[in-house]
Amino acid sequence: MANGGVAPAEVIVVGAGPSGLAVSACLSLRGVPSLVLERDDCVGSLWRKRAYDRLTLHLPKEASALPHAPHPAAAPAYLPRDDFARYLDGYAARFGVRARLCREVRAARYDAARRRWDVEAVDLGTAGGAAERYAARFLVVATGTYDEKFVPELPGLEGFPGKVMHASEYRSAVGMKGKSVLVVGCGNSGMEIALDLAEGGAITSIVVRSELHILTKRILNLGVTLGFYLPIWMIDKVVLLLCYLVFGDTSKHGLRRPAIGPFAWKQQTSTLPVIDVGTYKKIKSGEIQVVPAAMTSVHGNVVEFADGRRHPFDAIVFATGYRSGIKRWLQDGGELIGDDGILKQRSPKAENGLYYAGLSGRGIFGSGMDAEFIAGDISKQLQTVPGQAQGNPEH
Numbered sequence: 001m002a003n004g005g006v007a008p009a010e011v012i013v014v015g016a017g018p019s020g021l022a023v024s025a026c027l028s029l030r031g032v033p034s035l036v037l038e039r040d041d042c043v044g045s046l047w048r049k050r051a052y053d054r055l056t057l058h059l060p061k062e063a064s065a066l067p068h069a070p071h072p073a074a075a076p077a078y079l080p081r082d083d084f085a086r087y088l089d090g091y092a093a094r095f096g097v098r099a100r101l102c103r104e105v106r107a108a109r110y111d112a113a114r115r116r117w118d119v120e121a122v123d124l125g126t127a128g129g130a131a132e133r134y135a136a137r138f139l140v141v142a143t144g145t146y147d148e149k150f151v152p153e154l155p156g157l158e159g160f161p162g163k164v165m166h167a168s169e170y171r172s173a174v175g176m177k178g179k180s181v182l183v184v185g186c187g188n189s190g191m192e193i194a195l196d197l198a199e200g201g202a203i204t205s206i207v208v209r210s211e212l213h214i215l216t217k218r219i220l221n222l223g224v225t226l227g228f229y230l231p232i233w234m235i236d237k238v239v240l241l242l243c244y245l246v247f248g249d250t251s252k253h254g255l256r257r258p259a260i261g262p263f264a265w266k267q268q269t270s271t272l273p274v275i276d277v278g279t280y281k282k283i284k285s286g287e288i289q290v291v292p293a294a295m296t297s298v299h300g301n302v303v304e305f306a307d308g309r310r311h312p313f314d315a316i317v318f319a320t321g322y323r324s325g326i327k328r329w330l331q332d333g334g335e336l337i338g339d340d341g342i343l344k345q346r347s348p349k350a351e352n353g354l355y356y357a358g359l360s361g362r363g364i365f366g367s368g369m370d371a372e373f374i375a376g377d378i379s380k381q382l383q384t385v386p387g388q389a390q391g392n393p394e395h
Contacts, residue, residue, distance in 0.1 A: 009035040011378060012136040014108070016043040016099045019367040020142035021088060022066045025095035026375030032382060035134070036099040037121055044097055047081055050168035055081040055197055056366075058188070058217055058275045059389035062225070064364045066091055067371055078217065082291055101125070103132065107138060109331040110352045117353065138378050141333075142357040145341035148326045151318045152184075154185065156298035165318040167193060173200025179314035182303060182369075184295060186212055186255075190272055190319030200289050205289040205311070208254055213262035213273040215239065216246060220275055223263055235300055236261020243393040247276075253283050254290030266337065270342045270361045271287070288363025348374055 011027060013130045015022045016038035029032045042048055057064050057079045061071040064079060064264035069091050076083065092099065109118050117139040122129035149166040157164065167189040173196050183194045186208040198204045214224075219242050226235045240261055250257060258265050262273040282288040293307035324341030326332040333354045337346050343359040348370045350356065355374045358367035 009033065009134065009136045009381065011138040011140060012037065012117065012134055013140040013357075014105050014119075015142035015144060015357075016040075016092070016097070016101070017046055017142065017144050018044065018066055018088065018364055019144060019370065021095075021097055022141070022367050022371035023140050023142060023355075023357050023374055024097045025069075025091065025376065026098075026371045027065055027239065028095050028097070030375055030379040032375065034098065034140075034377055035136075035367050036097060037101050037103040037105055037119070037134070038101050039104045039124070041101050041125070042082075043092050043097070043101075044085050046144065047085040048086065050146070050149075051081050052167070052170050052189075052193060052196065053172045054192065056277075057084060058220065059363065059365070060221060061223075063221075064367075067339070067368045069094060095151075103310075104129075105329050106206070107329050107331060110139075110333075110354070113351070115353075132190055136353075138353040138355065140355045140357055140374060141326060141330065141359070143326060144227045144358055145324060145361070146322045147341065148161055148323050149150055150320050150323045152295075152320060154295055154298055156300075159300065161297050162313060162324070163302050163315040165317055167317060168322075173197045177201035179203065179316045181317065182207065182313045183312075183317045183319055185319030185321065186274065187319060187321065188272065190277040190317075193317055193319055194288050195282060196276065199243065199278075203292050204282075204287070205313075206283075207291045207293070207295065207305075208305075209292060209294050211256045211258040212271075213243075213257055213261070213265060214247060214250055214255060214276050214280060215228060215243060215273045215393070217275055217277075219243060219274065227263070232263045232267065233261070235263050238376060239263065241316075247280060250280070254292050255280075255283070267359075268376065270340055307317055349377060 012030055012035055013023050013036045016036050020036050024034045024036050056208050060077050061075050064070050087134055103121045104124055107119045107120040111118055114256040116135045119134040121132045121133055147166050151166055170193055176197055180203040181197050183190050183206040192204045194204050195203050219239055223235050223239045293305040295303055296306050297304045302310050304315055305308050324337055332352045336350055338344050342361045348356045356372040359364045
């Protein structure tokens with residue numbers, strides 16, 4: 001609480017995205033009170049504030065629902081951004097999620113003598129950011145892998161006269177018609193933003209310097225389904241055959257596939273396949289130009305690439321991903337998080353009442369699995385002490 005007071009709680013959850021909401025809901029259904037601390041001023045802020053307008057979930061609604069709240073039958077098979085944001089609002093209300101918004105966690109330490117987690121935060125909604133302190137027996141890290149935007153340092157970028165933005169700041173191609181726009185990054189965000197720009201009349205180029213797998217939604221979901229019955233190597237054989245029938249040899253158009261299949265690639269590198277929503281057709285037709293080399297420097301409005309090419313642009317969109325900020329504030333247990341923000345172990349449970357939710361790289365479905373496990377494990381531990389699973393998380 002403010003002014004240095006301590007707000008006791010059985011469980012503190014950091015992050016009010018899908019993972020944090022799912023954990024809080026699953027705890028609530030077991031009679032365990034929790035308190036969710038969220039840096040932004042709303043739940044599900046990624047979907048409200050850092051996602052482009054045309055974004056639609058790549059997994060069908062059956063695989064993108066949180067625990068105990070399936071999407072209604074009338075919902076679209078693949079939920080648009082705004083529909084999913086409304087779903088998260090309804091989910092939080094339905095399960096009585098107690099979220100303190102505008103709370104940025106600055107430090108979390110485990111006190112072995114008291115067997116409690118001490119969490120320091122600031123209230124971003126107050127002038128100067130009032131300091132707050134919390135204490136809990138359990139701490140759940142649910143800040144996700146899309147935590148802090150990453151833009152590479154490039155000589156001369158600060159002098160670029162046009163618009164420079166990160167993918168999290170891009171909304172639509174409004175105002176870009178006829179302009180030359182460079183998209184840096186060939187993941188799902190980069191590919192979809194490039195398509196949006198091209199359809200909006202921009203002269204679009206995209207930097208593709210790494211290998212990638214490109215799939216359709218149907219092929220992806222077939223692979224996920226086959227995962228219940230077949231080994232990964234066999235799934236990849238089926239998936240790659242279907243990809244060849246649909247796309248042909250993508251390397252002819254600057255999209256080189258890795259030597260191993262998409263599901264093994266995801267398992268080994270945590271790199272998601274690109275789900276094509278029309279970008280590949282634009283690349284084949286030449287409406288989107290592939291630049292197969294990294295940017296090296298910027299001179300005025302001219303971008304220079306590693307292969308010696310130089311081209312002028314009116315705008316640059318960096319779809320270069322995110323970096324995890326967990327290690328900056330988590331004083332005990334942060335070593336379990338890799339540089340990519342992914343948990344290094346399979347289990348979401350760490351030591352001393354610490355848990356990680358939604359950091360396994362398994363998407364929304366994985367968040368639900370983590371939430372059920374975490375809530376069940378905490379509930380079991382609290383059952384050993386009569387009365388511990390009841391009560392108000394704030395006093």
